[in-house]
Amino acid sequence: MNLLNKNYVKNVMLLLVIAIAVTLLISIPVLAAVVPPHWSYGGTENPTQWGKLSNDFALCELGRDQSPINIKNTVEDSPAKIDFDYKPSPLVVVNNGHTIQVNYAQGSTVTINGKKYALLQFHFHTPSEHNINDKASAMELHLVHRNEAGELAVVGVMLNQGLANPLIAEIWKQIPDVGETNTVSDRLINVSNLLPSKKSYFSYMGSLTTPPCSEGVSWNLFVEPITVSKEQVETFAKIYQVDARPLQPINGRTVQLHR
Numbered sequence: 001m002n003l004l005n006k007n008y009v010k011n012v013m014l015l016l017v018i019a020i021a022v023t024l025l026i027s028i029p030v031l032a033a034v035v036p037p038h039w040s041y042g043g044t045e046n047p048t049q050w051g052k053l054s055n056d057f058a059l060c061e062l063g064r065d066q067s068p069i070n071i072k073n074t075v076e077d078s079p080a081k082i083d084f085d086y087k088p089s090p091l092v093v094v095n096n097g098h099t100i101q102v103n104y105a106q107g108s109t110v111t112i113n114g115k116k117y118a119l120l121q122f123h124f125h126t127p128s129e130h131n132i133n134d135k136a137s138a139m140e141l142h143l144v145h146r147n148e149a150g151e152l153a154v155v156g157v158m159l160n161q162g163l164a165n166p167l168i169a170e171i172w173k174q175i176p177d178v179g180e181t182n183t184v185s186d187r188l189i190n191v192s193n194l195l196p197s198k199k200s201y202f203s204y205m206g207s208l209t210t211p212p213c214s215e216g217v218s219w220n221l222f223v224e225p226i227t228v229s230k231e232q233v234e235t236f237a238k239i240y241q242v243d244a245r246p247l248q249p250i251n252g253r254t255v256q257l258h259r
């Protein structure tokens with residue numbers, strides 16, 4: 001290698017080092033600002049620690065109306081007034097590092113006690129987060145809705161072990177790697193196929209069951225479960241062995257039963 005070539009290599013190396021240094025200097029503050037605090041279901045960032053992981057998560061520790069809860073001693077209330085207007089949506093499966101979530105197309109709504117909410121997404125927990133009369137189910141489905149005022153309503157369905165659910169089979173086939181989204185545009189699904197036939201449900205005011213554990217969430221949990229097969233539970237548990245927050249104190253709240 002002659003002197004000219006050596007100098008050339010030296011200059012290229014120098015430029016490369018400068019480029020890497022500049023990139024790092026620019027990206028570090030950006031990354032710090034964008035990446036939310038990490039949380040988990042096990043290890044040092046487990047649910048008992050969520051409130052300490054970030055100021056934004058304080059309600060996870062200090063909130064008085066937290067979810068999930070053990071549903072018992074319910075009060076018989078007005079008859080079931082829950083109307084679903086769920087339309088088909090392209091299948092969009094997200095593996096977000098905490099659960100398997102299906103993002104839903106705009107235009108599907110639920111009306112609960114005269115209040116209309118738009119369906120945003122649904123996702124799964126194993127085992128179930130809520131208990132009904134001290135009993136957990138194999139899994140729990142959460143359909144997350146928001147109204148124009150920004151209020152959240154979650155419709156919950158218990159998944160007991162039994163016959164396989166065909167729509168869940170469809171979703172499980174499309175699960176991407178962690179952090180990835182799989183958009184199957186040519187496959188339309190209808191989440192109505194994950195609702196039980198009887199419309200009786202429990203309702204109470206609670207919170208998100210994941211950080212930031214925001215309160216003021218209207219919870220509506222079907223009394224009747226649907227079923228998933230043992231294999232379907234196992235497929236999910238291979239990715240997320242446990243993704244359920246422990247039961248939270250009821251703190252004098254009333255749970256209504258609407259038949």
Ligand SMILES: [Zn+2]
Nearest residue numbers: 123125142209
């Ligand atoms: Zn959930």
